[in-house]
Amino acid sequence: MTAERAAELFKGRFGGAPDGVWLAPGRANLMGEHTDYNDGFVLPFALSQATTAAAARRTDGRLLLCSRQEPDDVLEIALAGLAPGTVTGWGAYAAGVAWALRSAGYQVPSACIAIDSDVPAGAGLSSSAALECATALALTELAPSELDGAPVPRGELAAIARRAENEFVGVPSGIMDQSASLLSQADHALLLDCRSLDRSQVPFDPAAAGSRLLLINTRARHDLSDGGYGRRRAECEEAARLLGVSSLRDITDAADTARLADPVLRRRARHVVTDNQRVLQVTGLLRGSPEDRPDTYREIGRLLTQAHSSLRDDFEISWPEADAAVEAALAAGALGARMMGGGFGGCVLALVPEAASGPVRGAVSEAYARHGWTAPEFLDAVPSDHARRLA
């Protein structure tokens, strides 16, 4: 995404030039699925795929919004009346940020904002957080007040964007997506402790080790997803209660989950406990000595595949298109692969030696054709920089 492309869209919809262009990336998650609401660890990184917001100030108390991905709409929203429920559809992600900023005591300027993105929407790469974070940067940096022009701290901005999604849009998501978009560094993954909100950068440059990360958009979304998410959360809470801890984060030995009599709860808990361990194992490997790199990436691949088995068999949130993509990728030379995200749809993340990239794509495409499924979409996942101003 470029500032020029964003400015061109702005000019076409609103006339004139924007005052600025901001960009916020989508994200992938290397390890740690359904660990966030169990107070555990996640290890996301920002993608090169991103959302831009080209914006200019107005003086009429309104927010005007358009998006290249929603060509039929120009939304006009009165800032004064903003409250959850007043805006629905895609505009809620941006309007919600304006609302959450105001609720946090920040002044929000009237503005026209033109949105554009190459993050596929609804594929689990967090196009929603990219939209929120691009809007949040635009709205806070368009109007630095004369007196206290200091930028809003990134951690606080992430919490504000999350609040927009949780309370204004109405999606009960964790802090990972907005943190990854606002706080990631190129060639690093972001280790987040979802209990303390401590975060640290972990060197992560697969290309330097002759590998690449491939995202396979399975193009599938199976219906149980919503009820499935709530049910998993409830099961994890119940498992923690029965084990006598405030959250599953506090169980560090997977053998302790054997104390759960119910086999379903036992499996759910085992996934959370082992996935937390895998996040810390991957972190340890990446922080290890560079000479060990080829082994490091082989080992990370093994952990990815192990995580897939755990998500499929213990947490039971995988879906046929993901299982087939993982299987085909491994057979064609991937070091490891797993489903990513909440489950029942979205992307598979595969770690692939450079030379196997073509064969892996070919094998996954062939498997999908054999099943008669919609062809998968492939994206390179390159650990990239956080949200920023482009122009």
Ligand code: ADP
């Ligand atoms: P994900 O975050 O995994 O991509 P979500 O369902 O959380 O999926 O968010 C997708 C929604 O976010 C879209 O349906 C749309 O409402 C909104 N959205 C994301 N990117 C854009 C965009 N560029 N323009 C308009 N709306 C967008």
Ligand code: MG
């Ligand atoms: Mg989302």
